[in-house]
Structures are given as structure tokens and as C-alpha cells.
Amino acid sequence: MHTYIMKKHIIVRSIIALGILLGIIRLALIFAGKPDAAIPAKYETVDNLAALYPDYTDVTIPPNIAPLNFQVCDSDATAFVCRMEGQGQELTVGARADGIIRVDTIAWRALLQQSKGHDITVSIYAKKPAGWVMFKPYHLYVAQEDIDPYLSYRLIEPGYELYRQLGLYQRNLTNFTEKPIYENNREYEDGHNHCINCHNYRNYSTEDMVFHVRSNHGGTIVIHNDRATKVQIKDSTIITAGVYPAWHPKQRLVAFSTNKTGQTFHIYHPEKIEVMDEASDLLLYDPDKNQVSHILRSKALLETFPNWSPDGNWLYFTQADIRRNVDLSEPDSTLGMRLVFDYDNVRYDLWRIPFNQQDRSFGQPEKVVDAVKDGKSITLPRVSPDGRYVLYTLGDYGQFHIWHKSSDLWVKDLERDSCYALQQANSTDVDSYHIWSSNGRWIVFSSRRMDGNYSRPFIAYFDEHGQARKAFCLPQEDPEQNLLLLKSYNVPELTRDAVRVSPRELRRCIYDTEGERAEYLPGHEVRNPAMADAVSGATPDATSGASPQRPR
């Protein structure tokens, strides 16, 4: 008995001792792990900038942005010190040989608030074998205007056909918190595998939100505050379900494009994928009445990427006339293949159509930018919150510019009737899928400039002269996250508030409801004047586009 009690004592004491030992080791690691952040007393000055990842040199940043943590890429150096100075405030951070500079969030916020409207000078010191050196300092320009604090996006492997685990996430831009809005297929089940499509909010608020689920449990998910409803917009007269959505800013209405989309893979081309529509129309959906109608509908014209003007009186969209590319009298079954053979000649112009908010009717569409005449193609028009600028992506051809290296951000100044590229924000790689901030001073877009494949959100300041400044990559707590993450950021959307609906509610809606079928209202489509503007010379049958029986 005595031995038994002794044993118990020994075990209990051993466990306590082990716990204490582990605690000491942990504390030691925490305190010993902090790199030295003292400015070296002696150093040489070099005339070049330090190589940073991501490149945050000389960028304009919002005063409410999370710390711009970065990595100094210098394999010779064994330690680094970074000093940030602005308006009497100073912040010093040390880094080990890995060069990772992590800025304290509280100190960073204080520095930014102090430096609003001014510069922050950043000096980087590196400990080389021959001693400390100081690289040429650079500046961070702190704007007066905040950026909307929430950025939502889809994380998905870049492009390709199959899908499995992907999700919509929301990132708080003022810190590093990322929360899932909805994630699919954490556990793979063939019968539940589904894809999540583009999401959209009304007026930068999460009060109203929409996204589409494809394949198993498919349907359009309409969210109002914390409640989600699934609806089936697809009708025998509608090509597919709603694809690219745009909430009306004043009314609870969503304009959708409905697209028959296919993709092909290049065998020897820097642009790996070509995504093409062989048919697309525009729809108007009323979530309150669960009614859907066509806005524009034609076989010869591909209308897509709707976006409302802030006053809600215009619906902007892009449109291609495929009579330039294919003979529509040939069988529909081969249309997709015939378009693929002429993929680099399918081009889209920027159009808009007036909307009467009283009776919810549309007027005659009109061309806003004729890109085709310059041998270019426009996609993704987004009107600035003040209604003055239309921001769009311009590329050499096609509509899926997120895979076109030629794609750049352009604006149309509606006041001065001029179009120009946002030179400082653009890169030599893909720059596309953009969104304005609610104050119109920031644009967020996805770019593949880092490696040509994985898109990352970039933020650029849009000044009062209508010019964008150099864009910077979404800051991450671990700057290497941009390198290590094997997914793309897709469809960035800014909001003023956090998403209210829970992932559980969305899962319930997606998995447990079939979705009520929307009532289709026939005869609402507008006769598109472009139909008579045939490049082939043949005037198409204006009524054919309205026929609900017309085969697709």
C-alpha cells in the first residue's frame, strides 16, 4: 500500500514538474525569440532600395489599413532593422535572417493616425558580413481617406475545371482577421460537391448579398441581413442561372448576366486558359416577388457584366457582336467550337441602358466606349460612387480578362468623355476584377503580377484628378503568406460592415432547401439597336430574340 501511494506521488510530482518545465521553455522561447530592434550605431549607406516582398515602396495607403508587414530579401544579411518615421512618431522593428518585418499593430495605428495626409519615411538597415548597411529610404504616403474596412473574396485554386474546396471569406482590412462567409466541401462527398460563384453586395452594405451555387445543391442564394434564401432563376427561356450579379443601389433588384460559358486550355501560350461565352443575356431579378425577366436577349449579341450607376438610372454592361466571328445560320451545336477557333477576335464594347425606377422599364441601349474599333475588348465596368468614372478592364480580346496578360485597368471619365489607362496601378500582367471603395478614393483589384498565376488583391489610391497611384498588395500578418498560399483571391468586394449571415445559416440554406423557382415574366426584353447594326450586312429578325421557343 505504501509503495502504491509513493508511486502516485511520484507521478503527480512528475506531471507538475513537466508542466513547469514546459512553461519555462515556452516563456524562454517567447522572450529569446524577439529580434533586436536597435538602430545600429555604425553603418554604411547604399544607394539602392532594399528588395521587399511584397513591394511596398512609395505607395499611398489608407490610414486605417493593417500593418504592411514585409520581407527584406537579402540572403547575405543576418539581421535587419526597419525604422518608420512620420510626423514626430517613430517605430522601429527588428528582423532575423529571414528578413520578416512584423510591425506592432498598435504602434502602426498610432503612426498612421499621426501621419494622415503626410509621408512616412521607411529606412531599412541590414547586417551584412562586412557590417551594417542602410538602404535608400522610401516613403509611404498616408491618405486622408479611409478604405471600407471589409474585403470579401473567394479563395480558389487559379482557374481550371475541377472544383472541390473553396470558399467566400471576409477580411478585416484594419487588422489581419479573416473569417469564412461560406466554405464548401471541407469533407469531400461526391454527392455534395458544389461550386460557389461571384458574390455581390448592395451599396457596400452586407444587408443584401447574393451569390450563386453551382452543381449539387445549386441555386442562387439571396441574403437579407442574417437570413438566406435559395431561389432557382433558371427558366426554359434563360440560358443558365444568374452568373454575374449587380444589386440596384436604390431598389431591391438584381441585374444578372446569364452566360453559357466554356473554357479551353492553351497548349503553348503564356495565357493558360481561354474562357469564352457562346451566349449571354441580361436579366432583372426581383427578390421580393421572386420574379425574373430579360433585360436584353439575343443570339448574335453577348451581353454580360452588368453594373448599375450609383443613381440607379443606368445599367452598364459589355457587349460583343459575334456575327463578326461566326455564321449564325450554321447549327447552334457547333457555335462554341466555331467561336473557339476565332477566340482572339471576339471583342466587347462598353454599353449602357437607361432604367426607369418608377415603372422598372428599360430604354434603348447606347454605346459608351467603342473598344472594338481599336482592336480591344472591354469587360467588368464599375461606375465610381460619384458617378463620374467608369472603371473597366481593357484587353486585346475576349471577356475573361483575369487570364489575359494584356488586361489593364482603364477609366472612362464620363464628364470629360475621355478614356485612359491607370498607368501607375497597372502591371505587365493581369489586372482585373476591380471594385471602388464607397468613398471613391480607393480601388481594389485582383492582379497576377506576382507570379503570373495566382491572383492577389491590390489596393490603389484614386486621386481627385482621376489618376490611380501605385498599387500595393493586401497586407498579411505573415508577408510570405502571399507566396505560400496556393489559392487565388477572386472577385474582391468591399463593404462597410461585416457579413451578418452565419456560415451555418448558409449551409442550412444550401444543403437543406431546394429553392423556389422564380416566376419568369415574358416580353420585358428591350429591342437592342445593335441588332440592326450588323457587320455582316444582314439585318437580323428583331423579333427572333424575343421568341421564348428559340433554341439555344
Added chain:
Amino acid sequence: MSKQKNNPKKAPTPNVREARPEGKEGVVQRRALLLPVIPLFFLAVWLWSAVYFGHVFRICREYSFWVKNPSEMQFVLSRSFGSLWYVGRMLLQLFRYPWLGGLLMAFLLSMGSWLMGYAMRLRPRWRWIQYAPALAYMAVLTYHGLDIFFEAETGRILGIPFLTVLVLSIWAVIIRSFSRKPAPAIVGIPRDESPWQNRVQILVLAVGMMCVVGYNEWRRAEVRVVCRLMDAQYEQDWETIQRVARDNADMSNRPMAAYYAMALVHTDQVATRVYDIRLDYDTLHIHGMDWHSNNASAMYIPEGSYHAGLLQTSYHQCMEQMVMTGPTVRLLQLMTKCALMRSEWELARKYLRVLRDVPFEGSFCQRYGAMLNKPDLVNADAEMAKIRLTEPIHDSFENQYQQPTFMGYNLALVEGRSMNALYNSLAVCLYTKVMPDFMARLNPIRGTTPPDNFADGILLCRNKQEGIEKGFTGLNLREPRLQAYMKTIQPYLKDRPRYARELFPRFKGYYPYYYFFGNLKATRKSQTGSNRSSSSGVN
């Protein structure tokens, strides 16, 4: 004392044993008969996992991915039992060196067995039961064969034994803390067992191991061969691939044929040695993550495209697999090589950075990291230089070709970068028995003595196109054999599927045999067989 001797239920203490009355001679004799079962089991498991199944577990590791950073492992950690699979994947890294991984596997299974016996308080006469779970686990791994890594959670392989040992250890500690039950010997001679009790355990182990190995040889013989070939392919050991494939020429499956073809491409034998192995493609016991049977095309198609010069297609196929299974070492390595060959330096740097955190991948990162921004080094690499010769000249779309693309592309090739490209194209035409396309591509090699398979193909085409053989030398040397062959096979032509296997040993390596009797199951349908239409679309 005699009571204790006659009552095996009560475990003797060391003191009691020393006082045994049999005398010195009796004790020596009895000790000589007892064998240390746990160490023997450890050795057997080590031999099984390191030597017999070493290549299989090494490929399991290649099909896995583990880094310390939890955010990179989110695709595993966020799933049910994710932490366990994370640990399992970590342990699996040791199979980079099968002898090392084998030690761990042997430790986990033998320790688990010992703990099982202790925790269950098994008496010596029932102690053989303690080995049953470990043997059953080995049997399960054997039964699943290629499925243990193909689109599967590789963390299970060592995660389950790890959890078992962990649970049993805690259980054993609790028992040990609250009872005075002595532990049976783990390393030395089990003195509490009688000779027959000891022999029963040895017998159970021997029979169990024989069943495991026997079943593998009987029903899953392809597993070790395919993994051996894959392993050699990673090492760019083309000679070993050929040797192993030819040694198992009678075995036939698509991954084996694909790796063999890659080796032939790299050793310039694609026109002469393709038909040294049987190409009838037996059904493989392999399933994807949707648990539907498939022909394992995903195992070889990315590599097939890469070695056929279709780098973009290979990258695409790697990405599709990565979407479905998450990253694997194998995919990341191949994507790195594709990116390097396409001068996508930043993309290659990204993959190398990811791989840098994977244990034991330092040499790969060092070798290929040196090529960043240095196209000269890329082109100087033997493997890459060979692949470069067959890269396409013009762009086109994958869906213009029959699947798999590396076959369809070569079948449709009209303009190549080198003679290697032409040879690959001719070889694919012969393999697919599309003789009009074969004949249409012969002009550039007219005036030469064609390689054996091409020569036989030309002779077979004479009936289809008169004069096709003109301009070639050396055909007359092949003619008598063809005539003799045609005469020999006449009785067998009525029922070719029935006689194909019987005739293979006689005509191994001979193209006309393949033309009439080989690959008869092939249809015009896609050879990939992987149907994922429900989960594909524009993303």
C-alpha cells in the same frame, strides 16, 4: 512453487523464476526454446515496410504533403481528425528513406502490439492476440493497395498506428499507476511464456505475415511494380524503369506502360522497345476520392504530358489534381519543373519556396532553385533538354485532341521541333493502330533504315497503300519474319482476345503481334476514364 508452475494464469515474478526447481540444465533448455517475439515482430514489420513495401510507402510520401506551418496545412487541419492526419503526414515524411520510415512503422506496430497485450492484461496463452490488430492493419494496407495514397488521405497510414500507440500508452500508464501488474518483456526473452505459448505467437506472426505478403503477390502484385517505376521516374533512373517493366512484362496496366514509355523516350528507344511489355491493361484495384473505379490515369497523365513536351498541359493536369486532393510533393515538383521550362521564374520560385518547408526536399530545391532566371541551366539539364525537343511549335487548345492529350497531340502532330517529336508521333500512331496517320508521317524518314517497329508498321501498311515501303532500306530483313508470323497466327485470328495472352511470350516485342492481338479492349472512347463532369466547370 509447483502450484505456480501448473497455473499459468498467475504471472511468475523474477524471484520465483530463479527459484524454479528444474535445475540448471532444465532452465537452459527452456530458455533456448523461447524467442523474443516482439523484437522479431519489429524486424518483420521493418522488413515488410522498408524492404518489401518500401517503394510503396515512399510513393505514399510523394503523394502527401506536410509542412509545419498550420495555415498551409489548413486543407488537412480543417477536416475531421485533421490534427491526427497532420501528425500522420508528418511521420510519413520519414519514408523519404524507407529504412527510416520502416523503423518508425515497425516501432509503432510492435509497440502497439506490446501495449495491447499489456493493456488488455493478456495471459501468455492468449498473447498471440496482441499481434492481431497490427497484422490486420498491414492486411488492410495491402488490400487497399494503390488506394492507400491515390486521392486518399495519406495521414492515415501512420496516423492510425500513432493514435493507437498513444491511446494504449495512456491506458498502460493508468494501469501501471494503479496496479502492480508487471510488464511482459519487450526486448528480451519472454520468461513468463511456455515454449508452446511462445511458438503459437511465432506461428501467428509467421502465418499473418505470409498472408499479408501472399495476398499482395496474388491480388495486388502491380502495387509494388507501379510504385517501383514511379520511384525510378522521380530519380530519372530510366534503366531501372525498363528493367523492372521488362521483368514484369506479363503484368499489364496503364501506369506501368506510361512510365515505361517515358523511359523509352528518354533513352531514344520509343521506336524499338515499346512492345516488350504486354499492353492489354488489366483492371486495377484503384479508386478515386469518389470511390469509383478508374484506371489510375491521374497517376501518370501529368508526367506523361511533361515527358511528351506538353508542359502547359502537364501544369494544367497537376493543378486539376491539386484542386481535388490538395498539394502533394509530387505535384509541386512537377509544377516547378513545368514553370522552369516555361521560364515562369516567379511561379517556380513560389513552388520551390513551398517545397523548401517540406522535410527532405532540400536537394530538390537546391538543384532546381539554381535554375531560376537561368534558361541556360534549364536547357543543360538532361531530362529537360530531351523534353524541350518535343515541345509544341504552335499553340492550340487541349480540347482539339483526343484524350489523353499527350497521345492525342502526337496523333495529330503535323509539325515537330525535332526528329524526336516525329518519332514520338509515329510511335503513337502505331500504338493507336491509326495506320493512315502513320503513313502520312513517314516522308521525313524516307531514305533511311527505319527502326524495327516502324519497319514492321510499314510492312503492315503495304496492303493499305501500295508502294508505301519505297524509299526505305532494310525492310527486306524484316519481311521473312512477318511472313512467318502471319502464317503462324492464322488459326488464332478467329478468337484474338482468347489467344492474345497465350501468344504474348512468343511474340514479345514484335509490333505485328500488338497490331493483331494487343490492346484489344481499347475503344475509341477516352482512355482517361475519369469522369468528373459533376465537379467541373469554369471557376
